[in-house]
Amino acid sequence: MRAYTRLALAGFRRYSTYRQAMVAGMATNIAFGLLRMAVLVAAIGQGPIAGYDVAATATYVWLGQGLMAFVLLYSDKQLSDRIRSGDVVIDLYRPWHLQLALLAEDVGRAGYAAVVRLVPPVAFGAVFFPFRWPSAGTLPLFAVSAVLALVISFGMRFLVNATTFWLLDNRGVHGLYMSCTWVLCGLAVPIAFFPDWARDILWSTPFPAIFQAPIDVFLEQGAPGTILVNQAFWAVVVLVAGHLVLNRAVRKVVVQGG
Amino acid sequence: MIEVRELRREFTLSTKVGRFRREKRTVLAVDAVSFDVAAGEAVGYVGPNGAGKSTTIKMLTGVLVPTSGHVRVSGVDPSRGRRELARRIGVVFGQRSQLWWDLPLRDSFDLLRAIYRVSRGDYEARLRECVELLDLGPFLDTPVRQLSLGQRMRGEVTAALLHGPELLVLDEPTIGLDLESKERLREFLADLNTQRGTTLLLTTHDLDDIERLCPRLVVIDRGTVLADGPLDELRAEVAPERVLVVDLEKPAEGLDDLPGVTATRTELNGLRHHLTFRRADTTAAALISAVAARAEVHDLVVVEPEIDDVVRRLYARR
Numbered sequence: 001m002r003a004y005t006r007l008a009l010a011g012f013r014r015y016s017t018y019r020q021a022m023v024a025g026m027a028t029n030i031a032f033g034l035l036r037m038a039v040l041v042a043a044i045g046q047g048p049i050a051g052y053d054v055a056a057t058a059t060y061v062w063l064g065q066g067l068m069a070f071v072l073l074y075s076d077k078q079l080s081d082r083i084r085s086g087d088v089v090i091d092l093y094r095p096w097h098l099q100l101a102l103l104a105e106d107v108g109r110a111g112y113a114a115v116v117r118l119v120p121p122v123a124f125g126a127v128f129f130p131f132r133w134p135s136a137g138t139l140p141l142f143a144v145s146a147v148l149a150l151v152i153s154f155g156m157r158f159l160v161n162a163t164t165f166w167l168l169d170n171r172g173v174h175g176l177y178m179s180c181t182w183v184l185c186g187l188a189v190p191i192a193f194f195p196d197w198a199r200d201i202l203w204s205t206p207f208p209a210i211f212q213a214p215i216d217v218f219l220e221q222g223a224p225g226t227i228l229v230n231q232a233f234w235a236v237v238v239l240v241a242g243h244l245v246l247n248r249a250v251r252k253v254v255v256q257g258g
Numbered sequence: 259m260i261e262v263r264e265l266r267r268e269f270t271l272s273t274k275v276g277r278f279r280r281e282k283r284t285v286l287a288v289d290a291v292s293f294d295v296a297a298g299e300a301v302g303y304v305g306p307n308g309a310g311k312s313t314t315i316k317m318l319t320g321v322l323v324p325t326s327g328h329v330r331v332s333g334v335d336p337s338r339g340r341r342e343l344a345r346r347i348g349v350v351f352g353q354r355s356q357l358w359w360d361l362p363l364r365d366s367f368d369l370l371r372a373i374y375r376v377s378r379g380d381y382e383a384r385l386r387e388c389v390e391l392l393d394l395g396p397f398l399d400t401p402v403r404q405l406s407l408g409q410r411m412r413g414e415v416t417a418a419l420l421h422g423p424e425l426l427v428l429d430e431p432t433i434g435l436d437l438e439s440k441e442r443l444r445e446f447l448a449d450l451n452t453q454r455g456t457t458l459l460l461t462t463h464d465l466d467d468i469e470r471l472c473p474r475l476v477v478i479d480r481g482t483v484l485a486d487g488p489l490d491e492l493r494a495e496v497a498p499e500r501v502l503v504v505d506l507e508k509p510a511e512g513l514d515d516l517p518g519v520t521a522t523r524t525e526l527n528g529l530r531h532h533l534t535f536r537r538a539d540t541t542a543a544a545l546i547s548a549v550a551a552r553a554e555v556h557d558l559v560v561v562e563p564e565i566d567d568v569v570r571r572l573y574a575r576r
Binding site for chain 1: 316319320321323340341342344345349351354355356358360361368369372373374375401
């Protein structure tokens with residue numbers, strides 16, 4: 001356990017060395033937030049849609065801008081690159097559970113992102129726009145939901161990356177995953193904007209659990225218990241799937257290069 | 259320490275045939291390889307590119323599962339007890355890094371201490387020794403991405419030794435290093451083997467590594483073991499000729515009819531003679547006195563066949 005704690009700390013430090021990247025990322029993030037605000041506020045100009053008034057919309061957008069970086073909505077390619085180059089050999093022979101080790105590092109990364117990428121856009125939104133703060137009792141539930149979202153996002157990214165063991169070039173899978181998250185997790189528009197039948201289908205996939213779930217908990221929409229159980233379920237599913245996939249990869253697959 | 263019996267590993271390649279059909283082809287990367295390494299030995303595992311060296315190393319470390327055959331490293335079946343084995347052996351891949359790219363070298367060591375669960379006392383003693391012998395002090399706090407290759411390799415070797423492994427597997431450890439860095443690393447590894455009794459298994463294309471470090475050589479080509487034995491014996495077996503090079507005071511001719519000489523070459527207008535002879539036919543001493551009887555000798559040297567030559571002949575023998 002100590003090893004994984006240390007790995008999480010190392011993840012935090014690794015990302016904290018890239019200050020300029022952080023500043024650039026934050027600037028882009030806020031610019032994009034303003035764009036999304038403009039589009040959605042125009043859409044609800046006739047009156048609230050599915051319970052989203054201006055305050056709820058602002059909260060959805062700015063919290064979302066922060067969560068996007070915290071859970072790392074877009075797939076990363078670290079493991080994928082290591083599989084392609086064969087460097088994964090190093091990761092495979094260490095006395096650790098590779099998936100847990102990567103999760104620990106990702107938790108460290110997210111810890112850093114929480115400070116520099118989650119707080120600033122939320123503060124920006126809260127200062128310049130009408131913002132809906134939840135009751136104090138909801139905040140711990142939101143924290144749990146955000147961490148579960150991070151774990152699910154990690155698990156999905158791990159699976160996307162692991163396809164490289166078989167495909168060698170997983171850019172297609174990667175691109176597909178990116179477009180899926182854009183539409184299916186509630187980033188383009190809130191899941192509540194979809195018609196009833198589509199909403200049910202979406203909530204039976206892991207995508208809303210990465211992004212819409214913590215936002216719903218924060219906005220106090222829906223029963224938080226149900227949302228958290230849904231997230232916990234998906235967290236277990238993607239982690240177990242990742243574990244099985246990794247085991248199979250190690251048994252069956254060529255490890256690249258001399 | 260290492261026990262390998264009839265080890266085989268196949269890979270399936272699929273190639274495109276026509277528009278839609280794909281043909282599966284099985285490639286045998288390692289075919290019935292057997293060898294043993296005793297505790298405290300230093301063994302060179304040599305072969306051309308694609309011979310199956312790295313595949314064997316991957317099976318020894320548990321990263322790849324053998325198709326068939328028997329492997330025990332340190333009493334552990336690598337693919338089943340991968341994690342247990344990792345705590346007992348160290349691995350250095352010359353072309354890959356096990357250090358954390360964006361963190362200072364010291365932080366990587368610290369992380370490895372946690373991952374391998376090394377007690378603080380042992381860790382500090384081992385690190386202090388490596389820092390001293392490999393002169394890591396000046397760059398311990400430098401991020402790994404800023405290290406030179408020579409510095410990084412010293413860091414890699416240290417990283418592999420922090421948990422006090424009984425066996426150190428090195429996959430091309432000196433690749434890309436300059437002469438001085440190579441020599442320094444070899445010296446360190448030689449001491450590790452002789453003073454500490456750490457078993458070494460080394461793959462390399464730089465046969466000087468073998469000459470300096472490994473009394474024993476296992477030569478592999480196309481997945482099978484071509485030769486296994488002490489370097490000197492292999493040399494006597496496949497390259498039995500030695501060359502006596504004599505420099506004379508005055509040019510002379512007609513040294514080619516000396517007993518035991520199989521070939522001659524003359525340089526510097528007859529001042530320098532290369533006399534090739536076989537160990538089995540005559541001794542260097544007998545030949546030297548025979549030459550001295552004919553002409554006044556200024557200087558002489560006996561040249562053993564180069565290790566490259568030995569290995570080339572081993573490859574050619576199959």
